[in-house]
Amino acid sequence: xxxxxxxxxxxxxxxxxxxxxxxxxxLRRLLDAAGEEFGTRGYHETAISNITQSAGVGLGTFxxxxxxxxxxFKALVADMGARTRHALTESxxxxxxxxxAERLGIRAYLQFVREHKSLYRVVMEAQFVAPEAYRxxxxxxxxxxxxxxxxxxxxxxxxxxDDDVRVWAxxxxxxxxxxKFGVWEDDADVNAVSEAAADLMINGLAPRAKKGxxx
Amino acid sequence: xxxxxxxxxxxxxxxxxxxxxxxxxxLRRLLDAAGEEFGTRGYHETAISNITQSAGVGLGTFxxxxxxxxxxFKALVADMGARTRHALTESxxxxxxxxxAERLGIRAYLQFVREHKSLYRVVMEAQFVAPEAYRxxxxxxxxxxxxxxxxxxxxxxxxxxDDDVRVWAxxxxxxxxxxKFGVWEDDADVNAVSEAAADLMINGLAPRAKKGxxx
DNA sequence: TTGAAACATGAGTCAACATTCAGGTTCTGG
DNA sequence: CCAGAACCTGAATGTTGACTCATGTTTCAA
Numbered sequence: 001x002x003x004x005x006x007x008x009x010x011x012x013x014x015x016x017x018x019x020x021x022x023x024x025x026x027l028r029r030l031l032d033a034a035g036e037e038f039g040t041r042g043y044h045e046t047a048i049s050n051i052t053q054s055a056g057v058g059l060g061t062f063x064x065x066x067x068x069x070x071x072x073f074k075a076l077v078a079d080m081g082a083r084t085r086h087a088l089t090e091s092x093x094x095x096x097x098x099x100x101a102e103r104l105g106i107r108a109y110l111q112f113v114r115e116h117k118s119l120y121r122v123v124m125e126a127q128f129v130a131p132e133a134y135r136x137x138x139x140x141x142x143x144x145x146x147x148x149x150x151x152x153x154x155x156x157x158x159x160x161x162d163d164d165v166r167v168w169a170x171x172x173x174x175x176x177x178x179x180k181f182g183v184w185e186d187d188a189d190v191n192a193v194s195e196a197a198a199d200l201m202i203n204g205l206a207p208r209a210k211k212g213x214x215x
Numbered sequence: 216x217x218x219x220x221x222x223x224x225x226x227x228x229x230x231x232x233x234x235x236x237x238x239x240x241x242l243r244r245l246l247d248a249a250g251e252e253f254g255t256r257g258y259h260e261t262a263i264s265n266i267t268q269s270a271g272v273g274l275g276t277f278x279x280x281x282x283x284x285x286x287x288f289k290a291l292v293a294d295m296g297a298r299t300r301h302a303l304t305e306s307x308x309x310x311x312x313x314x315x316a317e318r319l320g321i322r323a324y325l326q327f328v329r330e331h332k333s334l335y336r337v338v339m340e341a342q343f344v345a346p347e348a349y350r351x352x353x354x355x356x357x358x359x360x361x362x363x364x365x366x367x368x369x370x371x372x373x374x375x376x377d378d379d380v381r382v383w384a385x386x387x388x389x390x391x392x393x394x395k396f397g398v399w400e401d402d403a404d405v406n407a408v409s410e411a412a413a414d415l416m417i418n419g420l421a422p423r424a425k426k427g428x429x430x
Numbered sequence: 431t432t433g434a435a436a437c438a439t440g441a442g443t444c445a446a447c448a449t450t451c452a453g454g455t456t457c458t459g460g
Numbered sequence: 461c462c463a464g465a466a467c468c469t470g471a472a473t474g475t476t477g478a479c480t481c482a483t484g485t486t487t488c489a490a
Binding site: 018019020022023026057058059060061064 | 435436437438439440441
């Protein structure tokens, strides 16, 4: 996320990528197949041969493109991070203020999870398969998020508070909602869920004041 | 969590438990060692021999008490569930109202996580090792939690809202805070974190009204 | 056309466990 | 003291699957 120019689907560690068109196609197929297999069966249940078969290439071909099983996995996590940040940035681009951005963000997040279930599971499993990649994923995320919150607080759009704590609480809430309503119950109404979630994040559990108070 | 009387540390599937004192002691040592090893190295990196060595018993002994590697793991998840619920129930026992209960709950939760880092990691890894146990863990949790919220709402102690969504958002927030400030940064000030978290959960991000409003 | 770089392949290697088992040792009631 | 139950043990077994490699095949610039 910081060393490569980001042509789209994460970089390979190897000395530079494929040289020919054929090579690029094969790499892409392997990456896609890996995401699908890891996301479905899980890292440890997935054999390299599952990936290569699913990609329609020979077993040995895998090692032409990746140094190890773990390496593809890490590449997928990094890729998912970049894509997620991109999707969120887009969705929030022209929100008039932070509270509205939160509302849009949570909706976009749920939507995104639902459209990328496999990669989402890969990210979660990274906590145990590639802890460093996992932490990097959330570190990058939380740093940008915290920036947003503290600036919004300065502008008076949200209350003051410990942004580090808030960011992690909010990320946790989104993550769990993504798991529950994006992956497990993928028939739930995304809009309803994200509205309810945004309401909690914005107003909290406290009972609303009965009548005219400030805003 | 439902078929055994709950003497303390989860049950074994086998036809009834150990008959002698020696047996009970050995079982306990295995359970403790397993929790420690799984929590530290992770499920797949942990060999049965790691557990038995750490417990100071022979390799074969493991299979006197457990049918398989997965079985101990599940037992640990169930045990952690019971203990966590117990700790939270206790901590919240004499809260005057739900908002206060949330405050106390999040503090107790962080504290508990910090005192049981290993088992906490086991629970999280269960999502991939024993998905059914993982879902059961959160199902049980969320059902009780939802009860609390809806009753509190009826009493007017908290606002009305989609309790299913709220529960999962709140569990997610706590879980991430537990990971970040309970496991990763175990030197953070638990009280400060839980106050900030409780404030977010109770009041949300919205800017506070300038002057006297309800409550 | 041609040689070499790039790419493709799958049988074979090898180490890492989970689980079994046949044979002890210790305890307990009678 | 004795039989049988309960418990303990670690060498041996069998499987699994990541990774290597020797041998092709394809591409492409000169």
